[in-house]
Amino acid sequence: xxxxxxxxxxxxxxxxxxxxxxxxxxxxxxxxxxxxxxxxxxxxxxxxxxxxxxxxxxxxxxxxxxxxxxxxxxxxxxxxxxxxxxxxxxxxxxxxxxxxxxxxxxxxxxxxxxxxxxxxxxxxxxxxxxxxxxxxxxxxxxxxxxxxxxxxxxxxxxxxx
Amino acid sequence: xxxxxxxxxxxxxxxxxxxxxxxxxxxxxxxxxxxxxxxxxxxxxxxxxxxxxxxxxxxxxxxxxxxxxxxxxxxxxxxxxxxxxxxxxxxxxxxxxxxxxxxxxxxxxxxxxxxxxxxxxxxxxxxxxxxxxxxxxxxxxxxxxxxxxxxxxxxxxxxxxxxxxxxxxxxxxxxxxxxxxxxxxxxxxxxxxxxxxxxxxxxxxxxxxxxxxxxxxxxxxxxxxxxxxxxxxxxxxxxxxxxxxxxxxxxxxxxxxxxxxxxxxxxxxxxxxxxxxxxxxxxxxxxxxxx
Numbered sequence: 210x211x212x213x214x215x216x217x218x219x220x221x222x223x224x225x226x227x228x229x230x231x232x233x234x235x236x237x238x239x240x241x242x243x244x245x246x247x248x249x250x251x252x253x254x255x256x257x258x259x260x261x262x263x264x265x266x267x268x269x270x271x272x273x274x275x276x277x278x279x280x281x282x283x284x285x286x287x288x289x290x291x292x293x294x295x296x297x298x299x300x301x302x303x304x305x306x307x308x309x310x311x312x313x314x315x316x317x318x319x320x321x322x323x324x325x326x327x328x329x330x331x332x333x334x335x336x337x338x339x340x341x342x343x344x345x346x347x348x349x350x351x352x353x354x355x356x357x358x359x360x361x362x363x364x365x366x367x368x369x370x
Numbered sequence: 371x372x373x374x375x376x377x378x379x380x381x382x383x384x385x386x387x388x389x390x391x392x393x394x395x396x397x398x399x400x401x402x403x404x405x406x407x408x409x410x411x412x413x414x415x416x417x418x419x420x421x422x423x424x425x426x427x428x429x430x431x432x433x434x435x436x437x438x439x440x441x442x443x444x445x446x447x448x449x450x451x452x453x454x455x456x457x458x459x460x461x462x463x464x465x466x467x468x469x470x471x472x473x474x475x476x477x478x479x480x481x482x483x484x485x486x487x488x489x490x491x492x493x494x495x496x497x498x499x500x501x502x503x504x505x506x507x508x509x510x511x512x513x514x515x516x517x518x519x520x521x522x523x524x525x526x527x528x529x530x531x532x533x534x535x536x537x538x539x540x541x542x543x544x545x546x547x548x549x550x551x552x553x554x555x556x557x558x559x560x561x562x563x564x565x566x567x568x569x570x571x572x573x574x575x576x577x578x579x580x581x582x583x584x585x586x587x588x589x590x591x592x593x594x595x596x597x598x599x600x601x602x603x604x605x606x607x608x609x610x611x612x613x614x615x616x617x618x619x620x621x622x623x624x625x626x627x628x629x630x631x632x633x634x635x636x637x638x639x640x641x642x643x644x645x646x647x648x649x650x651x652x653x654x655x656x657x658x659x660x661x
Contacts, residue, residue, distance in 0.1 A: 212376050229376040229418050232404065252405040253473050265446070265475040271404040272476060273397060275376060276422055319472065345470025 214278035218243075219287025227274040233267075234258045236274035237284060245285035245314035249347075256346030259315035260284050266322040268345075285314035288321060297321045297363050304359040308350030316346045320360045324367065334364045375417040385421055385537050386508035392534040394419050398442055399476035401469075402485045427480075427539055430454060439541045441480030445492070449474060457545055460552035460571060461495040467556050468492065480538040483523065486530045486594065487565075491556065493595035494571040496520050497587035498552055499543035505536040515539070524594035551576045553653040555646045556589075566590045567634045568642040572650035574605075581654070582607050586647070591626035591639050600625045601647070610651050619644040 211226040218241065225240045237243040237260070249257040251270050258270040261283040289295030294302065297317050307313055323342030327334050334342075339360045340353070348356065373395075379385040388394060394417040397403055406412040421427065427442040430451050437458070439448070448454060449465040468474055468482075468491045482492045483503060501520045506513050520541075523530050532538060546552075552573035556566045569589035574581040584605045586598040601622040608614050628639035 210373060210376065229373050230407070230414065251408060253401055253470070256470065256472060259472055266472050267476045268401070268472045271400045271473075273400055273404075273420070275378075276397075276400075276420055278378075323471070342471060345472045 212275050212278075214275060216277045216279060217281040219283055229273065229275050231274045232270050233260070233262075233272045233274045233277055233282075234269040236277070237269065237282075243284045243286050246318075247311055247314065249311070253345075254347065255312070255315075256319060256343075257312050257315040259318045259346065261318060261322060266319055283318075285318055288317065295321070296366065297324070297360070300359040300363045300366075301356070304355050304362065306352060306355040306359040308348075308352050312346060312348045316343065316348065316356060319343055319346050320356070320363075324360065324364055327364075333368055334361075336361055339364070373414050373416065373418045376420070377417060378420045378423050380423045380425070382424060382426055382506050382537065382539055383508070383513050385419060385424060386506050386513050386535070388417065388419055389535045389537060390508040391417075393417060396421055396484075396537070398422055398478045398481050399444065401473050401477045402481060421537070432457070432545060435545045437543050437545055439479055441538050441540055442478050445469075445474040445477045445479065445482070446471070448479065448492075458495070458499065458543075460498060460554050460573065461492075464491050464495045464554045464556075464571075467554070479541060483520070483541070484530060484532060484538055486524050486526075486528050488527055488592060488594055489566040489569065489590035490595055491566065491569060491589070493520070493524070494569050494587045494589050495552070495554055496541060496543065497595060497597055498571045498573040498585045499546065500585070501541050501543040503538050504540040504542065505532060506539045507533065507535045507537070517542070521597050524596075526593045547575065549575045549577055551654045552585075553650050555649065555653075557642055557646075565633065568628075568639050568646060569595075570643065570646040570650065572647065572654065574654075576654055579609050579655075580607060581605055581610055586622070588622070588626055588643060590633075591628040591643055593627075598622055598625050610655070615648055615651055619647055622647050 213226050215224040247257040249255045253268040253271050259266050260269045263280050289298050336357050339357050377388050393415045395415045396419050398421050427440040429440045431438050445465050445468045455462045482490050502517045504515050506515045554571045556569040571587040574584040584602045586601045589595045604618050604621050622643050623640045626643050628636040630636050
């Protein structure tokens with residue numbers, strides 16, 4: 210059985226058919242060739258599959274694709290482009306916050322969300338706030354220090370903008 | 371089993387009608403269901419019911435001194451609620467210790483309760499608050515609901531009193547009085563994404579060193595999250611001095627029934643239950659002039 214769904218993907222209306230238990234991650238990778246989000250743990254522990262849905266980040270390996278119907282999905286491919294990286298992507302490049310890169314699409318999606326979400330607008334985010342926001346993203350190369358450097362630089366840059 | 375039907379009801383009535391035939395799997399955030407299916411611990415029934423579009427099951431409201439939280443309210447929404455932060459900080463604190471930001475954005479309160487993990491984080495503050503769950507089902511030609519005390523809801527690991535045709539639609543509890551003090555503690559090797567080794571909540575009205583209406587709730591030390599009623603009665607309306615606290619520690623270590631598993635031994639869990647109980651009184655005592 211396949212279910213027809215329509216949703217907004219990286220700003221564009223799309224439609225597709227999916228089996229009821231296909232995960233959002235599999236749909237993005239297999240139906241739309243958006244392979245930025247990765248399957249690693251498959252149980253919500255690592256964050257490599259993080260995408261934004263209706264302005265909330267989620268583990269796309271846990272969410273059924275059928276539930277994307279009517280929603281707005283943003284993946285790393287919709288954040289910036291190769292020609293024009295989004296400021297968070299550029300910061301990761303500038304700070305060398307990358308080793309093997311497998312966790313990066315999820316890490317950057319979550320970092321962007323954490324900075325957008327900063328609940329206390331009157332106070333700049335600290336390194337601890339950033340680290341807490343990234344608790345659900347695991348990097349097995351253990352490059353966290355540079356990741357936090359990169360996100361902290363974006364916080365600073367956007368505060369002065 | 372292959373799924374034969376996929377349904378997306380938009381009301382409680384619609385979901386209840388679908389559920390009356392049984393043989394259905396309910397999905398909301400999917401954060402527990404997906405890994406359980408993947409691990410082979412659960413199988414899909416013939417009908418998959420996605421309840422995410424039932425708007426009347428969302429949101430946090432308070433009327434006539436009673437809170438009502440829709441079952442589909444996410445853990446993030448609880449964490450970000452300013453009313454809950456002011457009125458029931460212990461619930462927000464537990465939400466803050468819950469899994470990771472991505473899981474909190476998807477996981478629903480009803481899902482956390484229906485999953486009935488002995489270590490379910492949101493169960494502890496809700497047990498302290500004497501919460502009730504509302505269960506809806508289709509009877510004849512209308513929805514009927516019944517309310518069950520959360521302390522009676524869990525029957526074993528992954529098991530509850532929820533019947534095949536029932537849906538957990540909301541959670542309710544009284545707005546706590548001004549002198550209500552409560553704290554939540556949870557242990558694990560790291561703060562995020564940790565399934566608690568032991569979790570504990572302690573609450574009561576605290577005045578002049580005297581704790582009344584004492585509630586002690588413990589997770590991951592028995593087949594279900596539970597209220598430690600024997601420990602509560604030792605503490606009720608007594609002066610919290612060293613002798614009494616030592617006595618309460620001994621009682622709770624007898625009262626909990628932990629097992630040895632991959633996360634900890636039963637011995638260690640009993641030890642932690644004592645440590646957390648002792649520490650809870652320090653926290654409550656330190657907050658007596660503030661908060």
